[in-house]
Amino acid sequence: MGTVFKPFVTRPLPEGAELVTRAGKRVAVWTDASGKRRQAPVTAGDTPRIRARAGTYSAQFADGAGVVRRVATGCKSLDAARAVLADLERRAEHVKAGIVTQAEAHVAEHADTPVVEHVDTYLAELAHKRGKGARRTVNAEHLANVRRSLRQAVDECGFRRLRDLNRAAVDRWVSRLLALPDAPVVDAAGNVTTPGRPAARTVNVRLCSLTAWGNWLVESGRLTANPFARLHKLDEADDVRRLRRALTADELRRLLTVARLRPLAEFGRPTVRIVDEARPAKSRATWKRAELTFDTIVDAAERGRARLRADEVERREQSGRERALLYAVLVSTGLRKGELAALTVADVLLDAPQPFVVLPAADAKNGQRATLPLRADVADELRAWVGDKAEAVCRQRVGVAGVTLPRADVPLFDVPTGLVRILDRDLAAAGIPKRDDRGRTVDVHALRHTFATHLVAAGVAPRVAQAALRHSSLELTMQHYTDPRLLDVAGALAALPALPTAAAPPEAARATGTDDAGAVALTVALNTGPTRQTESLAVQSPRGQRAAEVTRSPGETRDSRQKPNSGDRTRTGDTRLMKPVL
Numbered sequence: 001m002g003t004v005f006k007p008f009v010t011r012p013l014p015e016g017a018e019l020v021t022r023a024g025k026r027v028a029v030w031t032d033a034s035g036k037r038r039q040a041p042v043t044a045g046d047t048p049r050i051r052a053r054a055g056t057y058s059a060q061f062a063d064g065a066g067v068v069r070r071v072a073t074g075c076k077s078l079d080a081a082r083a084v085l086a087d088l089e090r091r092a093e094h095v096k097a098g099i100v101t102q103a104e105a106h107v108a109e110h111a112d113t114p115v116v117e118h119v120d121t122y123l124a125e126l127a128h129k130r131g132k133g134a135r136r137t138v139n140a141e142h143l144a145n146v147r148r149s150l151r152q153a154v155d156e157c158g159f160r161r162l163r164d165l166n167r168a169a170v171d172r173w174v175s176r177l178l179a180l181p182d183a184p185v186v187d188a189a190g191n192v193t194t195p196g197r198p199a200a201r202t203v204n205v206r207l208c209s210l211t212a213w214g215n216w217l218v219e220s221g222r223l224t225a226n227p228f229a230r231l232h233k234l235d236e237a238d239d240v241r242r243l244r245r246a247l248t249a250d251e252l253r254r255l256l257t258v259a260r261l262r263p264l265a266e267f268g269r270p271t272v273r274i275v276d277e278a279r280p281a282k283s284r285a286t287w288k289r290a291e292l293t294f295d296t297i298v299d300a301a302e303r304g305r306a307r308l309r310a311d312e313v314e315r316r317e318q319s320g321r322e323r324a325l326l327y328a329v330l331v332s333t334g335l336r337k338g339e340l341a342a343l344t345v346a347d348v349l350l351d352a353p354q355p356f357v358v359l360p361a362a363d364a365k366n367g368q369r370a371t372l373p374l375r376a377d378v379a380d381e382l383r384a385w386v387g388d389k390a391e392a393v394c395r396q397r398v399g400v401a402g403v404t405l406p407r408a409d410v411p412l413f414d415v416p417t418g419l420v421r422i423l424d425r426d427l428a429a430a431g432i433p434k435r436d437d438r439g440r441t442v443d444v445h446a447l448r449h450t451f452a453t454h455l456v457a458a459g460v461a462p463r464v465a466q467a468a469l470r471h472s473s474l475e476l477t478m479q480h481y482t483d484p485r486l487l488d489v490a491g492a493l494a495a496l497p498a499l500p501t502a503a504a505p506p507e508a509a510r511a512t513g514t515d516d517a518g519a520v521a522l523t524v525a526l527n528t529g530p531t532r533q534t535e536s537l538a539v540q541s542p543r544g545q546r547a548a549e550v551t552r553s554p555g556e557t558r559d560s561r562q563k564p565n566s567g568d569r570t571r572t573g574d575t576r577l578m579k580p581v582l
Contacts, residue, residue, distance in 0.1 A: 002061030002089055004081040010049040057081035061088050064095020064102050110222040115159045119150050122216050149209040165227040174203060199241045200234035207231045245440035246453035254294050254430040260324040261301040262429055263316040265292055268303030292429040325381050326413050333372045334451040334469050337444050339363055341415035345386050355379035370470055419444055
């Protein structure tokens with residue numbers, strides 16, 4: 001027979017508690033808020049805690065399989081706890097009698113537990129789960145996104161218990177999200193009164209979180225089926241909030257030039273007069289620094305070099321050199337911003353026959369170690385840069401082929417947290433629009449799109465481009481990472497062989513190589529009767545080449561062979577024609 005009891009739990013020492021020894025045992029003595037004197041035993045260890053009875057009862061009973069189990073009832077009343085115990089024992093009897101299965105009884109035990117507790121348990125297990133690839137744990141940002149998605153869905157769908165989970169409520173919630181205005185509604189005080197409609201991808205991410213949570217509920221025996229197994233996702237192609245574009249070769253040249261010179265040029269900008277009749281003529285507010293442009297940045301850099309001290313000039317030149325090289329590595333390797341920031345000087349092999357960068361698995365987005373080859377010109381710049389890093393910090397040469405790299409923790413680049421804003425200023429100075437006429441933008445990740453687009457435009461096979469970008473699917477590479485405006489479709493069409501018309505003379509066909517001289521041999525099999533003996537017939541092309549082989553029965557002439565009807569391709573007698581598809 002089962003029993004109910006209040007188990008012992010440990011709690012932090014109350015404020016003002018005093019540790020004393022009574023009857024050979026350590027106890028804590030304190031005065032509670034009502035002025036009563038309290039005492040409780042204390043646990044051993046460096047951080048003592050008091051042992052006290054829990055505020056709610058637990059039930060101990062034998063389940064349908066005879067296993068003694070202990071379940072928290074959540075009841076503060078003894079009578080209510082005994083009622084819960086009676087219900088648990090009744091379910092155990094049903095399992096023994098074969099009325100329900102043990103799995104169904106286990107699900108029934110979790111039916112009354114608040115949903116938020118199941119969410120917290122799932123998140124706790126997810127935090128200790130092994131991450132993708134070589135990652136030891138799940139990414140903290142992913143964990144935060146899952147927590148936010150689940151709690152929002154549970155709250156807005158009105159889920160309180162596991163029995164409340166259903167797909168219809170989620171569908172209604174998604175419909176409410178799609179009915180929101182395009183942009184947030186703000187009142188006069190600047191407070192958001194109505195949020196804006198989320199993107200289709202954002203909604204799909206939340207639905208994926210719900211589905212994964214439902215799978216965990218089934219795997220942990222809390223549900224028998226996933227209520228979110230067939231949620232309908234939104235079409236992301238019709239609701240893309242951010243489209244990136246690739247940079248052209250000329251835009252890349254200008255961007256790298258500006259990135260190298262702008263740290264110095266900022267101190268060489270000339271002052272210009274602002275015409276403002278409302279201000280005094282001698283007011284300092286009527287003057288400002290001129291904006292940098294690609295045509296003026298060289299002169300501005302020279303003026304900045306003349307105005308600054310030698311050590312400041314060296315520091316600014318080093319900063320510009322690093323920024324230009326950072327952009328060059330991003331656009332020539334396809335690395336993501338976070339992956340580049342994680343690289344150290346020990347991750348480059350520059351003296352190998354083919355220089356390359358080693359991206360550790362723990363730093364890659366897909367959790368897999370990658371070896372990325374480098375262009376020769378970029379490798380030369382990196383070799384000088386790493387040499388300076390090694391001389392200044394490591395005092396040793398890094399990147400010698402065939403030698404185990406030292407685990408130097410010196411970052412390859414000092415990637416600033418505000419790189420997006422820095423890139424925006426570089427784009428403005430280079431005369432590159434942030435947003436084009438189709439609404440597509442240029443940001444740091446657009447350099448990865450530029451890498452993909454230029455690979456495809458250079459004639460690289462799509463499968464090779466997919467491997468260079470480390471994508472899981474070819475569709476992702478071709479549809480989302482290639483800019484159709486930079487792909488030479490017209491040039492590709494012009495490279496196709498000429499197509500002769502029906503009236504073209506044989507000489508023209510032979511000149512263009514379309515006279516079927518290299519056609520694949522056609523094999524035609526003719527069956528006559530139950531047995532068949534075959535004979536090969538060579539069909540010569542006008543140039544004397546064997547173009548086809550015909551297999552026919554003995555006694556059958558070339559002219560007496562029955563030709564098939566090209567319209568319906570039906571059989572005549574038992575003669576069969578196998579026609580290849582060209």
